[in-house]
Amino acid sequence: MAKLKKKPLSLDKTKIKERISKIKPSFNKIKKKTPKPKLNLKKHGSKISNLKVNALRIFKQVIKEFRLLWTDKFNLFLAIVVPPLIIIMLGFTMTDAPPETQSIPCMLISYDSNTFINQNDFTESNLDNYTMPYVEAVNKSIMLELVRFYNATEEIYAMEAARNALLSGEINIILSLPVDFTELLDFGLPGLIDCVPDASNIQYIQQSLNSVYDSIKIFVNDNNLTPQFQIQGFEEFTIPEGYSNNFNSSIVMALSFMVFGIALVLSILVIVQEKPIARLLLTPVKRSEILLSKFITYTLVLVFQVSLLVISGLVMGLYIAGTITDLFLALFMIGFSGLAMGVFISSQSKTKTQANQLFLAVFLVAVLLSGIFIPIEGMPVYLQVIAYILPLSHGDPLLRGIIQKGQSVLGIHFIWLLVISIILIIISFVIFQRRKYEV
Amino acid sequence: MYLGGLIRKEFGRIRSDKRTLILLFVIPVILILVFGLTTGGGLTKFFTSAIITLDDMPTYDNFPSNSSEYDDNFISIMQYNTSSWGFHSYYNATDLDEYKNAYQTCYEILRSGDIDIIIVLPSNFSESVENKTNPVLIYHIDASDLAAITAIEVAIQEPIALFRAETDMMANFTIMVPYLEFDVPFWESAILNYALPLILPIIILGTTMNLTSLSIVAEGPLPRMLITPTAKREIILSKLIANSIIMLLQSTEIFILTAFFGLYSLGSLFSFFLVLIMIGFSGICIGLFISALSPTEQSANQMYLIMFIIIILFSGSILPLGETEGGMQIFMNMLPLSNAVPLITDITLKGLPPDLTSIFWINLSSLIYVTLAYFIYMFKKLEV
Numbered sequence: 001m002a003k004l005k006k007k008p009l010s011l012d013k014t015k016i017k018e019r020i021s022k023i024k025p026s027f028n029k030i031k032k033k034t035p036k037p038k039l040n041l042k043k044h045g046s047k048i049s050n051l052k053v054n055a056l057r058i059f060k061q062v063i064k065e066f067r068l069l070w071t072d073k074f075n076l077f078l079a080i081v082v083p084p085l086i087i088i089m090l091g092f093t094m095t096d097a098p099p100e101t102q103s104i105p106c107m108l109i110s111y112d113s114n115t116f117i118n119q120n121d122f123t124e125s126n127l128d129n130y131t132m133p134y135v136e137a138v139n140k141s142i143m144l145e146l147v148r149f150y151n152a153t154e155e156i157y158a159m160e161a162a163r164n165a166l167l168s169g170e171i172n173i174i175l176s177l178p179v180d181f182t183e184l185l186d187f188g189l190p191g192l193i194d195c196v197p198d199a200s201n202i203q204y205i206q207q208s209l210n211s212v213y214d215s216i217k218i219f220v221n222d223n224n225l226t227p228q229f230q231i232q233g234f235e236e237f238t239i240p241e242g243y244s245n246n247f248n249s250s251i252v253m254a255l256s257f258m259v260f261g262i263a264l265v266l267s268i269l270v271i272v273q274e275k276p277i278a279r280l281l282l283t284p285v286k287r288s289e290i291l292l293s294k295f296i297t298y299t300l301v302l303v304f305q306v307s308l309l310v311i312s313g314l315v316m317g318l319y320i321a322g323t324i325t326d327l328f329l330a331l332f333m334i335g336f337s338g339l340a341m342g343v344f345i346s347s348q349s350k351t352k353t354q355a356n357q358l359f360l361a362v363f364l365v366a367v368l369l370s371g372i373f374i375p376i377e378g379m380p381v382y383l384q385v386i387a388y389i390l391p392l393s394h395g396d397p398l399l400r401g402i403i404q405k406g407q408s409v410l411g412i413h414f415i416w417l418l419v420i421s422i423i424l425i426i427i428s429f430v431i432f433q434r435r436k437y438e439v
Numbered sequence: 440m441y442l443g444g445l446i447r448k449e450f451g452r453i454r455s456d457k458r459t460l461i462l463l464f465v466i467p468v469i470l471i472l473v474f475g476l477t478t479g480g481g482l483t484k485f486f487t488s489a490i491i492t493l494d495d496m497p498t499y500d501n502f503p504s505n506s507s508e509y510d511d512n513f514i515s516i517m518q519y520n521t522s523s524w525g526f527h528s529y530y531n532a533t534d535l536d537e538y539k540n541a542y543q544t545c546y547e548i549l550r551s552g553d554i555d556i557i558i559v560l561p562s563n564f565s566e567s568v569e570n571k572t573n574p575v576l577i578y579h580i581d582a583s584d585l586a587a588i589t590a591i592e593v594a595i596q597e598p599i600a601l602f603r604a605e606t607d608m609m610a611n612f613t614i615m616v617p618y619l620e621f622d623v624p625f626w627e628s629a630i631l632n633y634a635l636p637l638i639l640p641i642i643i644l645g646t647t648m649n650l651t652s653l654s655i656v657a658e659g660p661l662p663r664m665l666i667t668p669t670a671k672r673e674i675i676l677s678k679l680i681a682n683s684i685i686m687l688l689q690s691t692e693i694f695i696l697t698a699f700f701g702l703y704s705l706g707s708l709f710s711f712f713l714v715l716i717m718i719g720f721s722g723i724c725i726g727l728f729i730s731a732l733s734p735t736e737q738s739a740n741q742m743y744l745i746m747f748i749i750i751i752l753f754s755g756s757i758l759p760l761g762e763t764e765g766g767m768q769i770f771m772n773m774l775p776l777s778n779a780v781p782l783i784t785d786i787t788l789k790g791l792p793p794d795l796t797s798i799f800w801i802n803l804s805s806l807i808y809v810t811l812a813y814f815i816y817m818f819k820k821l822e823v
Contacts, residue, residue: 072734072735072737072738074733074735074738079741082745086748086752090752093767163620166620166621167789174620185611188611189609189610190600190609190613190614191612191613191614192615192616193613193614193615193616194616195615195617196617196618196619199620199621201784202633203756205619206586206590206593209593209615209617213592213615216613216614216615220611225613226571226611227567227571227572227573227574227610228611228612229575229576229603230573231576231578231592232575232578233577233580234578234579235579235582235588236546236549236579236580237582237583238583249585250752254752257752258748261744261748262745265740265741265744266741269736269737269740273737353653353657356736356740359740360645360646360649361466363744364470364642365469367641367751368470368641373634373637373638374630377485378630400583401583404582405581407550
């Protein structure tokens with residue numbers, strides 16, 4: 001019987017080494033996966049060092065962004081130097097006298113000497129006691145400039161002549177004393193003065209009515225017509241003497257426009273224009289770091305720009321009832337919302353032209369719905385909702401509150417701007433993360 | 440011969456960017472639609488008030504009757520009967536401490552912007568009404584709103600008139616009765632028609648400036664074209680013609696849309712259309728000037744924006760053109776809005792023919808911008 005011989009174990013070292021080398025990678029993988037409690041400290045340390053590396057990378061990215069900005073000096077000049085120049089220009093032009101002290105050209109027609117027939121007893125009267133006193137009152141009023149006076153009894157085409165003058169722009173208002181003016185006052189009834197203001201320019205209607213009211217005040221006081229209501233006005237949150245009311249009120253609009261608009265323009269091309277982004281993605285730089293570095297860079301530019309605007313405003317005599325810090329923060333927040341909007345436009349645009357056109361659409365809508373041209377309260381509800389979503393409608397009340405009322409920056413408008421900015425930044429990050437690049 | 444080809448090339452370039460074209464024609468549609476559907480009386484100043492009455496406080500001197508009857512009438516009128524006033528709250532103060540507290544509360548409401556004015560009825564209010572002497576009304580107004588300051592004294596005449604009628608105080612009362620001339624009739628959209636003279640030029644200028652502000656600076660092959668016999672003036676001219684044709688189409692679209700959405704025009708519609716075209720042409724010339732001057736696309740965008748802001752700020756809406764002098768007046772005349780707004784107002788609301796001086800300034804400024812664009816482009820160094 002043949003015995004089966006046990007095969008002796010072969011101890012060929014080279015084969016063993018080969019086998020180990022085959023097993024080693026998978027063993028290493030297991031080794032990596034197995035947690036090592038003793039190494040916790042090291043892991044923590046590595047996290048810190050990772051953070052340091054990331055921070056350094058972002059820092060270098062920021063420097064790169066600044067270099068990129070520096071290559072276009074003309075653009076930087078426009079963004080940083082021109083806005084303060086506009087403020088200075090406004091400062092020089094807006095120091096004129098307030099509009100209420102400018103007299104309004106008018107014509108006065110009196111029908112008071114015509115025959116008045118009393119409807120109750122059909123008696124006739126030609127009383128004309130108050131025409132000349134009212135003419136004197138108009139002449140006394142610094143808000144009215146009497147171009148011509150007509151007595152309609154003698155000049156029957158007086159109203160036509162006055163209307164032609166109104167149409168041609170020679171005068172802004174026609175004043176007319178009706179046939180029963182003296183009679184009604186004598187009967188203890190209200191004396192009515194008809195006024196026909198040029199209503200084609202909505203800004204001047206109120207000014208015209210104010211000037212007529214001024215002449216009425218003079219008329220009743222001079223002729224001792226009592227009882228009259230004495231109105232005593234006190235203005236709260238007014239601008240002290242020595243400061244220009246016009247400059248202060250126009251700068252609020254100009255500042256929010258400029259800060260928002262320039263931040264928007266500066267950032268609309270940051271992603272869509274930069275060609276090396278695709279190649280950057282081959283390096284360890286993360287997408288979030290690229291976007292973050294852009295935000296840091298443009299935020300620093302914004303800080304510099306806002307500082308210059310505040311300084312130029314103060315130099316030109318801007319009155320601030322609140323604190324300068326609040327004004328700075330408010331301007332920064334308005335600018336930051338523009339920056340967030342710009343980066344959002346850039347991240348979702350495929351080409352530069354698209355970004356430019358989107359900018360135009362967003363800016364035009366934001367400007368027209370900002371409440372400067374049409375009061376937001378006068379818009380229908382759906383439009384009010386859109387207006388309040390857009391950042392520019394919050395700029396004017398926020399700045400006005402700080403500049404003239406001394407309000408704190410931390411209010412509903414600031415919070416809303418912050419919320420809009422955060423939402424836009426998050427969306428931009430998400431879009432940029434998913435953006436496809438061809439290297 | 441070259442020019443025809445260049446214009447065709449320009450159209451090809453504009454057509455290749457369909458999104459630009461769509462936006463160019465869609466933005467005005469949206470904006471006019473938005474403003475055309477906007478109705479309501481938002482153009483008149485509407486006041487919201489809080490009232491503090493001191494009428495219950497004792498009075499001495501000439502007022503022995505110590506009445507406090509009429510303050511309730513006045514408050515009731517303010518609350519229910521006025522058309523241009525809103526009512527927030529009222530406070531009855533019977534001594535000075537209560538008045539101080541009430542005033543402090545009202546001051547904070549005024550500061551928050553919820554009200555425009557605090558009205559204080561003094562302690563002798565009812566007595567003055569009873570004795571037919573001059574009653575006093577005290578108000579504290581939010582002066583940060585310039586429109587409110589200018590409108591208050593006239594606006595308060597409405598509740599006063601109603602109060603005088605109710606309390607039989609009509610003797611010696613003199614009041615004005617306004618009849619607005621050249622205003623927008625009540626059946627037309629007041630907001631649209633009052634806003635049109637400013638908004639239409641802004642839309643046209645904004646879109647045409649944007650269309651052309653990148654036309655030179657963003658066109659890559661342009662320097663290489665200079666190797667060919669094409670002259671620089673032909674390039675500028677072809678851009679001017681091509682963009683003007685686009686602008687013409689856009690102006691026609693805006694004209695039809697505004698007419699459809701309730702344009703109220705007493706004057707000639709042809710003049711109105713002509714003015715729109717002139718404004719558009721001015722926008723193109725400014726855009727070309729910006730494009731020729733700017734070294735990069737971003738600079739062109741930046742310049743476009745700054746120019747746009749300057750045009751709006753010095754449009755005459757904030758600082759009227761007539762109130763400026765010398766250099767400032769010339770500067771404002773060189774910006775299209777300062778002449779475009781009165782031109783459109785005169786045509787639509789007054790029915791006047793176009794003012795020749797305004798037309799002269801708009802066209803002169805366009806000519807200057809396009810000439811400057813040509814010279815800048817002539818001397819611009821381009822790398823082929």
